Amino acid sequence: MSMKLVITIPAYNEEKTIGAVIREIPGKIAGVGKAEVLVIDDGSTDSTAEAAMREGAKVMRNITNKGLAFSFARGLEEALGMGADIIVNTDADFQYDQSEIPALVKPILEGRADIVLGSRFKGRIEYMPAQKYWGNKAMSFMVRFLTGLAISDAQTGFRAFSRDAALKVNIFSGYTYTQETILEAWEKGLTIIEVPVTFRKRDGPSRLISSIFVYARRAGFTVFETYLNYKPLKVFLSIGAVLIVAGLALGLRVLVHFLNTGLVEPYLPSAILSSMLVIVGLQVSVIGLAAKMLQRVRVTQERLLYEAKRARLDGK
Ligand SMILES: Nc1nc2c(ncn2[C@@H]2O[C@H](COP(=O)(O)OP(=O)(O)O)[C@@H](O)[C@H]2O)c(=O)[nH]1
Ligand SMILES: [Mg+2]
Structure with a gap:
C-alpha cells in the first residue's frame, strides 16, 4: 500500500524562509509513496504565497489573519481531503530541520503511534531565548501534570499525525493548537510519542509571540478551558x-x-x-x-x- 504524506505549513509573513523550508523537504521518504506540500497563508501582507507556489506547493489563503490554530485546523482538514494517510505539520520559519521528517513519520508507519511530537528538548536547540526556554518548560510541565503523559515539549510545531488522529482532532482555540491537540489526543486515548528534533535559531522576530506574557495568558487559558471540558x-x-x-x-x-x-x-x-x-x-x-x-x-x-x-x- 502506498502511503500519501501531506506536509502542512501555516505561514504568516514568511516570504524570506518559506522557499527554503519547502526545498529542504526530502524528495524520497522511506515508506511514503507520494508527498505534497500545503501552505496555509494566513493573510500575509508579503509575498509568502507566491514564494510557496514557486516551489510547487499548494497554497490556501485566509483573506485576513485568522490565527495559527485556526489555520492549522484548516490545513488538517484540507490535507484529509487531499487523501493524506499521514500529515506532518512544520513551521515556515526554517527553525525545524525538514530532513528529520522521515524520523517523525516512522513511528506512524510502523503503527507505534497516532501522533508523533518532535521534541526540541530531547533533541538539540541551537538557540532559544531564555524566556521562551523556561516558558516552554513550564507549559510542558503543566501538560505533563494534567495528563500524566511523559511529554517534554508541548509547544513543538513539528509533528506528525495519522489520518485517524487528524480526523479525531477538533480544535477550538484560534490562537494556539499545540497544547490543545495533546490534551485532546490524551482524552481520546490516542498514542502520542516523542522523537528528538533539531531547533535552529530564528532569523527575525516571532510571528506568533509578541510578548511571552500575552502568550502565557492565552495559552494558559486554552489549556484550562480544554481540561475543564475533559475533566x-x-x-x-x-x-x-x-x-x-x-x-x-x-x-x-x-x-x-x-x-x-x-x-x-x-x-x-x-x-x-x-x-x-x-x-x-x-x-x-x-x-x-x-x-x-x-x-x-x-x-x-x-x-x-x-x-x-x-x-x-x-x-x-
Ligand atoms: N497561520 C498563521 N501562522 C502563524 C501565525 N503566527 C505565526 N504563524 C506561523 O506559525 C509558525 C510558528 O510561529 P513562530 O513565529 O515561529 O513562533 P515561535 O517559534 O513559537 O516564536 C511559523 O510558521 C509562523 O509563520 C498566524 O497568525 N497565523
Ligand atoms: Mg518559530
Whole structure:
C-alpha cells in the first residue's frame, strides 16, 4: 500500500524562509509513496504565497489573519481531503530541520503511534531565548501534570499525525493548537510519542509571540478551558469540596458553642459565612454534575462528527 504524506505549513509573513523550508523537504521518504506540500497563508501582507507556489506547493489563503490554530485546523482538514494517510505539520520559519521528517513519520508507519511530537528538548536547540526556554518548560510541565503523559515539549510545531488522529482532532482555540491537540489526543486515548528534533535559531522576530506574557495568558487559558471540558467533575468537585470543608470547619465552632449555651451569639458572622460557604460549595458541585452530563453530549457529537468527516473526506 502506498502511503500519501501531506506536509502542512501555516505561514504568516514568511516570504524570506518559506522557499527554503519547502526545498529542504526530502524528495524520497522511506515508506511514503507520494508527498505534497500545503501552505496555509494566513493573510500575509508579503509575498509568502507566491514564494510557496514557486516551489510547487499548494497554497490556501485566509483573506485576513485568522490565527495559527485556526489555520492549522484548516490545513488538517484540507490535507484529509487531499487523501493524506499521514500529515506532518512544520513551521515556515526554517527553525525545524525538514530532513528529520522521515524520523517523525516512522513511528506512524510502523503503527507505534497516532501522533508523533518532535521534541526540541530531547533533541538539540541551537538557540532559544531564555524566556521562551523556561516558558516552554513550564507549559510542558503543566501538560505533563494534567495528563500524566511523559511529554517534554508541548509547544513543538513539528509533528506528525495519522489520518485517524487528524480526523479525531477538533480544535477550538484560534490562537494556539499545540497544547490543545495533546490534551485532546490524551482524552481520546490516542498514542502520542516523542522523537528528538533539531531547533535552529530564528532569523527575525516571532510571528506568533509578541510578548511571552500575552502568550502565557492565552495559552494558559486554552489549556484550562480544554481540561475543564475533559475533566469537569474533577475540577468542579475539587473547588466545591474546598468550599464545603472550609464552611463546615467554620461552622463547627458555632455548633459547639450553640450546643453548650443554646446561643449563636457571638458567632453570628461565622454562622453566616459558614452557611454561605457550604451553599456555594454545593452549587459549584452541582454545576460539576451538569457539566459532566454535557460531556456525554459532546462525546456523542464528536463521534458523529468523526463519522461525518469520514463520509465527506475519506476515499476522495
Ligand atoms: N497561520 C498563521 N501562522 C502563524 C501565525 N503566527 C505565526 N504563524 C506561523 O506559525 C509558525 C510558528 O510561529 P513562530 O513565529 O515561529 O513562533 P515561535 O517559534 O513559537 O516564536 C511559523 O510558521 C509562523 O509563520 C498566524 O497568525 N497565523
Ligand atoms: Mg518559530
